[in-house]
Amino acid sequence: MGRVILYIAISLDGYIAETDGSVDWLQPFEEQGEDYSYDVLWQRLGALIMGGKTYRQVLGFGSWPYGDRSTYVLTRQPLGDPPRPTIQAYAGDVGSLVQKIRQHTDGDLWLVGGAELVGQVLQQNLLDELILACMPLLIGDGIRLFQPGYPTQHWQLLKAHSFPSGVVLSHYRKRE
Numbered sequence: 001m002g003r004v005i006l007y008i009a010i011s012l013d014g015y016i017a018e019t020d021g022s023v024d025w026l027q028p029f030e031e032q033g034e035d036y037s038y039d040v041l042w043q044r045l046g047a048l049i050m051g052g053k054t055y056r057q058v059l060g061f062g063s064w065p066y067g068d069r070s071t072y073v074l075t076r077q078p079l080g081d082p083p084r085p086t087i088q089a090y091a092g093d094v095g096s097l098v099q100k101i102r103q104h105t106d107g108d109l110w111l112v113g114g115a116e117l118v119g120q121v122l123q124q125n126l127l128d129e130l131i132l133a134c135m136p137l138l139i140g141d142g143i144r145l146f147q148p149g150y151p152t153q154h155w156q157l158l159k160a161h162s163f164p165s166g167v168v169l170s171h172y173r174k175r176e
Contacts, residue, residue, distance in 0.1 A: 002046050002108040003128035004098060006118060007038075008145065010132050015142035016115060021057060029135055032165045036133050045069060046107020049097065051117035052077055058112075059083070070105070072097055074117055095124045115143050122150035129173050130155060136166035 009026055010016055017023050048066055050058070052075030058065065064083040071087045073079060074097065079089045090097050094117065101109055108129075111121055121127050155172040162168045 001102050002105055004049075004109045004111055004121065004126050005041070005044075005129040005131065006111045006121075006127055007041050007131040008113055008118075008133070009135055010145050011135055011137055011139045011142075013138045013140065014144050014146065015139045016113065016145045017143040018139060019142050021053065021143065023057075025137060025139060026135065029165055029167060032163075034163055034165060034167070036163065036167060036169055037131070037161070041110065041131065044108045045110050046105030047072065047101045048110045048112050049074065049094070049101070049117070050112035051075070051114045054113040054117070055079070055087075070101075072101065074120075094120045095126060098126055115145055115147055118145060119147040119149060122146075122153070125151060125153065127153075127174060129171070131169065131171045134168045134170065136168075 008016060009023075009029075011025070018025065047070040049072050052073055055073045055075065064087075068084055068086045071084070072090045073087065074091075074094060075089050076091045079087065082088075098109065111118065111127070154175040156175050158171045158173050160168060160170045
């Protein structure tokens with residue numbers, strides 16, 4: 001059974017995007033040529049889950065960056081004409097979606113974002129692993145990764161790695 005993994009970039013002050021949803025502050029770190037263990041994660045994946053706002057934001061980046069990997073977009077709005085046939089909308093409960101995906105793949109499930117979706121997953125206690133790429137900057141305001149309303153959860157640090165860019169990648173697993 002695949003694990004639900006959140007792999008996401010976050011600022012030192014806990015934001016994943018600016019107030020307008022922009023993630024332009026990540027660009028200097030992307031230009032460093034480091035993959036921040038993305039390739040290792042990619043090899044484990046069976047499917048991706050993302051929120052509708054994140055989906056629309058990714059479309060604005062240009063070409064679809066996730067290839068033909070099965071992608072489920074949690075949204076009540078139509079997707080229009082998705083760039084790949086492997087992308088489908090899902091309007092139900094995220095817990096039901098996770099169960100559905102696990103029936104069709106042995107790989108892990110990457111929770112791509114955003115904050116609303118992460119909150120729903122935390123509320124239902126579905127997250128198994130948390131990989132945070134903490135960027136060495138303060139944004140000051142924006143969209144916080146962790147919204148209030150989820151139960152207390154205990155996590156174990158599996159490993160942490162710092163990169164020359166100052167990014168610290170911390171990998172946690174939920175304690176049983």
